[in-house]
């Protein structure tokens with residue numbers, strides 16, 4: 659049998675929730691989901707301060723991730739959480755380069771590359787986000803923008819086994835506007851091509867490329883059938899009961915993709 663790319667679904671809770679609401683989400687939405695975790699990997703990313711609370715009550719089939727880490731190691735860096743701290747807390751995943759970090763907090767390609775390097779060096783698994791804004795899409799420069807964002811991390815990564823690329827068009831995040839299947843497949847295909855020519859064919863075949871941007875239980879199915887979509891990074895819908903439906907639809911729909 660051919661090796662497969664295991665489906666992966668991330669929940670990016672962003673800066674949301676109270677202790678009470680996240681407990682309820684875990685107990686009523688996540689833990690009861692009926693999915694085969696051998697086929698589908700699920701990464702839940704709450705705020706830093708909620709990580710230990712979620713860790714205590716989340717079924718161990720799920721994985722936990724942070725939404726960011728510091729550009730620096732531990733030390734005199736007020737307010738920062740370093741990759742070392744995530745590792746110490748037993749958090750295996752971290753989301754890096756999210757468009758909200760890039761655009762609201764001014765993280766440059768170089769800053770993201772350094773974070774990717776630090777997290778990777780400690781063996782953390784990374785979900786690295788790329789994506790164009792509306793002006794770039796309208797100007798027809800989507801592929802160039804995404805390639806530039808990937809070029810920036812090329813020398814930061816030593817182990818691509820620990821990497822998932824999330825394509826999140828900025829204009830689709832939190833807007834209710836999802837990329838069409840054609841738009842998504844085109845960019846996902848170009849990301850796989852980039853990996854193939856810059857890293858290697860085998861790595862391109864095995865690396866999961868997931869989509870994020872207004873994913874719901876209504877639209878996940880039409881995106882998941884696409885050749886180069888290996889799962890989702892879900893924002894708003896991951897805070898709702900609909901997330902259980904998304905997990906179950908995805909798990910039933912496609913247990914994994916065979917390498918080409």
Ligand SMILES: O=C(CO)COP(=O)(O)O
Nearest residue numbers: 670831832871872893894
């Ligand atoms: O930013 C996202 C996930 O990282 C997507 O957010 P929405 O699903 O709310 O559009």
